[in-house]
Amino acid sequence: MPAPFxxxxxxxxxxxxxxxPHAAAQAAAxxxxxxxxxxxxxxxxxxxxxxxxAGWRGTARPVLERPQVIVFAGxxxxxxxxVSAFPAEVTVQxxxxxxxxxxxxxxxxxxxxxxxxxHALDLDRPTADFTQGPAMTEAECVAALATGLQxxxxxxxxxxxxxxxxxxxxxxxxxxxxxxGGAPGEWTGRGTGLDDQGLAIKTQVVAEGLAANPGRDPxxxxxxxxxxxxxxxxxxxxxxxxxxxxxxxxxxxCTAAAATLARAAEGxxxxxxxxxxxxxxxxxxxxxxxxxxxxxxxxxxxxEGSGAALAIAVLKAAVACHSGMATFAEAGVSDC
Amino acid sequence: MPAPFxxxxxxxxxxxxxxxPHAAAQAAAxxxxxxxxxxxxxxxxxxxxxxxxAGWRGTARPVLERPQVIVFAGxxxxxxxxVSAFPAEVTVQxxxxxxxxxxxxxxxxxxxxxxxxxHALDLDRPTADFTQGPAMTEAECVAALATGLQxxxxxxxxxxxxxxxxxxxxxxxxxxxxxxGGAPGEWTGRGTGLDDQGLAIKTQVVAEGLAANPGRDPxxxxxxxxxxxxxxxxxxxxxxxxxxxxxxxxxxxCTAAAATLARAAEGxxxxxxxxxxxxxxxxxxxxxxxxxxxxxxxxxxxxEGSGAALAIAVLKAAVACHSGMATFAEAGVSDC
Numbered sequence: 001m002p003a004p005f006x007x008x009x010x011x012x013x014x015x016x017x018x019x020x021p022h023a024a025a026q027a028a029a030x031x032x033x034x035x036x037x038x039x040x041x042x043x044x045x046x047x048x049x050x051x052x053x054a055g056w057r058g059t060a061r062p063v064l065e066r067p068q069v070i071v072f073a074g075x076x077x078x079x080x081x082x083v084s085a086f087p088a089e090v091t092v093q094x095x096x097x098x099x100x101x102x103x104x105x106x107x108x109x110x111x112x113x114x115x116x117x118x119h120a121l122d123l124d125r126p127t128a129d130f131t132q133g134p135a136m137t138e139a140e141c142v143a144a145l146a147t148g149l150q151x152x153x154x155x156x157x158x159x160x161x162x163x164x165x166x167x168x169x170x171x172x173x174x175x176x177x178x179x180x181g182g183a184p185g186e187w188t189g190r191g192t193g194l195d196d197q198g199l200a201i202k203t204q205v206v207a208e209g210l211a212a213n214p215g216r217d218p219x220x221x222x223x224x225x226x227x228x229x230x231x232x233x234x235x236x237x238x239x240x241x242x243x244x245x246x247x248x249x250x251x252x253x254c255t256a257a258a259a260t261l262a263r264a265a266e267g268x269x270x271x272x273x274x275x276x277x278x279x280x281x282x283x284x285x286x287x288x289x290x291x292x293x294x295x296x297x298x299x300x301x302x303x304e305g306s307g308a309a310l311a312i313a314v315l316k317a318a319v320a321c322h323s324g325m326a327t328f329a330e331a332g333v334s335d336c
Numbered sequence: 337m338p339a340p341f342x343x344x345x346x347x348x349x350x351x352x353x354x355x356x357p358h359a360a361a362q363a364a365a366x367x368x369x370x371x372x373x374x375x376x377x378x379x380x381x382x383x384x385x386x387x388x389x390a391g392w393r394g395t396a397r398p399v400l401e402r403p404q405v406i407v408f409a410g411x412x413x414x415x416x417x418x419v420s421a422f423p424a425e426v427t428v429q430x431x432x433x434x435x436x437x438x439x440x441x442x443x444x445x446x447x448x449x450x451x452x453x454x455h456a457l458d459l460d461r462p463t464a465d466f467t468q469g470p471a472m473t474e475a476e477c478v479a480a481l482a483t484g485l486q487x488x489x490x491x492x493x494x495x496x497x498x499x500x501x502x503x504x505x506x507x508x509x510x511x512x513x514x515x516x517g518g519a520p521g522e523w524t525g526r527g528t529g530l531d532d533q534g535l536a537i538k539t540q541v542v543a544e545g546l547a548a549n550p551g552r553d554p555x556x557x558x559x560x561x562x563x564x565x566x567x568x569x570x571x572x573x574x575x576x577x578x579x580x581x582x583x584x585x586x587x588x589x590c591t592a593a594a595a596t597l598a599r600a601a602e603g604x605x606x607x608x609x610x611x612x613x614x615x616x617x618x619x620x621x622x623x624x625x626x627x628x629x630x631x632x633x634x635x636x637x638x639x640e641g642s643g644a645a646l647a648i649a650v651l652k653a654a655v656a657c658h659s660g661m662a663t664f665a666e667a668g669v670s671d672c
Contacts, residue, residue, distance in 0.1 A: 037433055038440055039421070039528035043642070044615060044635025085375070086670070093669040097373055102662025104374055111656040112649070192375035279380060295634065298650070299380025306379070313448070313649030314634070320447040326438025333429040334422065 001154055002242035004146065008138055008219050011145055011238070015265035018241045026055030029062075035327040043321055045295070046314070049273065050322030053315065056246045056271050057157065064319040067114040067312050068156035069305050070236055071098055071105060072148065072163050074229035075126035077135065078209070079167035083202040085193040088126070088166045095120045095164065104302055105162055108309035112316065114160065119151050121228035127171075131208035134224040135171065141223035141231050148235025152243065158315060159240045159247045160275070161254055162305020163229040167191075169280060170202055172256035174209045174225040176282060178216055179263050180289050189252070189281035192301075218263035226257070233257035241271045248315065250308035251278035251301065255286050262290055273315075276300060276307035337490055338578035340482065344474055344555050347481055347574070351601035354577045362391030365398075371663040379657060381631070382650070385609065386658030389651065392582045392607050393493065400655040403450040403648050404492035405641050406572055407434055407441060408484065408499050410565035411462035413471065414545070415503035419538040421529040424462070424502045431456045431500065440638055441498060444645035448652065450496065455487050457564035463507075467544035470560040471507065477559035477567050484571025488579065494651060495576045495583045496611070497590055498641020499565040503527075505616060506538055508592035510545045510561040512618060514552055515599050516625050525588070525617035528637075554599035562593070569593035577607045584651065586644035587614035587637065591622050598626055611647035612636060 005011045029051045034040065041047065054062050073095045079088045097103045098118045109116040121144055127135040136144070152159060169191040176187045184206040190199055213224035222231055234257040240247045249255050249272050261268040274287050276296035287294055295314050300307045328335045341347045365387045370376065377383065390398050409431050415424045433439045434454045445452040457480055463471040472480070488495060505527040512523045520542040526535055549560035558567055570593040576583045585591050585608050597604040610623050612632035623630055631650050636643045664671045 036440075037430070037438060038638050042528065042636065042638040043440060044637065046634060046636065046646075090670050093667065094373070097662055097667040097669060100662070100667065102373060102660075102667045104372075104379060104657045104661055107656040107660040108653055110660075111652050192378065297633070298382060298631065300378065300382065301380065302374050302378040310382075310650065310653050313653070314646065316447050317444055317646050317649070320443040321440045324443040324446075325440055326433055326436070331429065331433040331436065331438045333433055334426050 021055030022058040025058045028060035029054030036325040037331050037333050046318040049318035061323045067158040068153045069109045069114045069116045069160045070151050071118045072229035072232040073120045074165045074227045076167040077126045077129035081205045083170040084167040091166045092123050105304035112312040136223045144228040144231035145235035148232035149239040152239040160305045160308040161233045161236045165229045171227050172253040174206045175256040178221045187282045218260045222260040230257045247272045248275040248308040248311050250305045252280040252283040275311035357391030358394040361394045364396035365390030372661040373667050373669050382654040385654035397659045403494040404489045405445045405450045405452045405496045406487050407454045408565035408568040409456045410501045410563045412503040413462045413465035417541045419506040420503040427502045428459050441640035448648040463563050472559045480564040480567035481571035484568035485575040488575040496641045496644040497569045497572045501565045507563050508589040510542045511592040514557045523618045554596045558596040566593045583608045584611040584644040584647050586641045588616040588619040612643035
C-alpha cells in the first residue's frame, strides 16, 4: 500500500511520487497486438485499452480477473437548500440496499465478476453547507482521503469507484466550476431529476458556494466544495495509481473527484479511462477538459459506479482478446 | 423450430408470419422498471433494453443465461477482382482459427458466457462474380438461408450472428446500395484495409454488380448480390424472430443481411438491436436507414460477430439490473 499521510501535504507528496506505466511491457504488448489474427486496428479502441492495461500491469500478456468496485457514501449539508429531487435519508437507505445486494451496482458487479465493497462515511454527520464556508475541514477531508486509500484491495487488477450521496451533483458542479472556470450554470444539471425551479436553486447554491470559498488550489477545492464520498473516491483513485491498478472512472461526481487529482499533479489520471458519458449535462464537458474520451454512451445517470462497472466488460473483452488470441504464425493464417 | 422451406416463396411466407412481442409481458416489465431502486430513467438505454427483451421473452422478469454466437463463413467470386487487402484463402484459415479457439470472437464468446458455433458454407465453391450475373442461384441462396435457420439453438435466449468471408464488404455494399439507393461510392469502404486504388476498384466492382443484377426485390438482391454467409445470417436472424430469441446485430455485413429482411417484411427486425457502429464507413448510414441506434461505438471493424458479442455484456447488464434489483418497497427506500 502507498505510505499513509496525516495531512494534505502528505497526500500532495503521494501525488508527486506516483509511478509511470512500464514502458517495456507496453512496447511488448504493442508488438504482440500487431501479430494477432485480425487486420491491423480492426479491434479499434479494444487494442489501445489492452496495450494501456498491459503497461500498468507490467506484462505484455496481462489477465483481468479481480476487478474491485468500491461505493463510498456521504451526506451533504447543502441538501437543506433543496438541491435534490430525493430526501437526504435516501443515502443511508441506499447503503442498506447496497449491503443487501439490491441496487443496480450489485447486479453489475456480480454480472462482471467484481468484488464489491461499501464504505459509508459518517452519514450522521453531513458536511457543512458550503454556501456558509468550507464543506469540510482539512482534517475531515484528509480522513476521507485516507478511507478511500485504505479501501483499495492491493490484489485487485482493476478498480471502479462509485458513490451515493443525495445532493452530490451540487458539490461536483462546484468543484468543476472552481477548477475549470465558466459560469456555475454551465456545470449544473438536473441530477436525479430536478425540475426547472430546482435547477435554478441549485445553480444559485453553486454560485454561493464558489463565492464563499474563494481558494482555487485543487485539493483545497476538494475540502471546501467536496464531500466525504468525493474525497474518498479521490483517495482511492490515487492509491490505485500508486499500486498500478488501472481505474475506470464513472460519471460526473466520480470524474469531479478525479479532476482534483489531475489538477494537483500532472499525469495523476494516466491510469484511468472514462467508463461512460453520463446523461448529467456537464459530464461530457468535464471529460473533455480532462482529455478522457468515454467508452460507453448509454444515457446512464445513476452514479453508484454503475457506468464504470458496465465498462468493466469492455476492459475484460479487450484483455481477453489481446492475451487469448492466436498470432498469425500460431494459427497459420496469411498476413496481409 | 420454424417450418422448413424449399424455395424463396417459402422463406417469404415465414417472414410474413413472424410473431410480435408479448404486449402484456412488456407492460409488466415497464411497470416493474418504474418500481426499482433508482431515479426514473437513470439507467438510460439499459431500461429500454430490458423492457424490450422482456417482451420478446414473454416474462416481466427475464433471465439471460444462454447466449449463442454463430459465425458463418463463405467465399466470394468477386475477390478475383482485387476487392480485399487479404487473399481469399484466409477465409478457410480463419475458420480453422475459430475451430481452434484462437480468434477474437472465441475470446469474446468465452468472456460473456456464450456458446459458439461455426458454419463454413461451401468454401471450395465461391459464389459467382456478381459483375457477370447473380452471385447465387435461387437454390444456392435458399440452401444458405436454411443453413442459417437450422444453426439457431432453439434453447438460446440471445443470438449473435457473425461472418467471415474475404471480400464480403463488397457484396454488403452492393446490397445496401440496391436496397437504399445512392451512389455505389457512398456504400463502399476500406474493409480490412484497402488503399485508395483498391477502394476505387471496389467501388467500380459494386457499380458493375448493380448494373449486372437489375432486380430490386430484397430477397432477389440477397441472392444476386449477397453470399452464402450473408444469406445464412439472414436465415438465422429470421429463425430467431420466429423463436422469439432477441438478436444483436454486428457490423456492416451482418446489418446488410438483416436489411434484406427489413425490406422484405415490415417489423422483421423488431427483435434486433444494433450492437455497435463499425468503423466501416457506411455502417452508420445503414443503421440509420433501419432506425437502429448502435449500443457501442468503439471503432471495431473486424466482423466475426465481434461488436455484437461485446454488446452481449450490455444486454446482460440490462437484464441483470432489471430482474435483480430491489423495488423501493422491498428495500425500504423513499421514492421521490
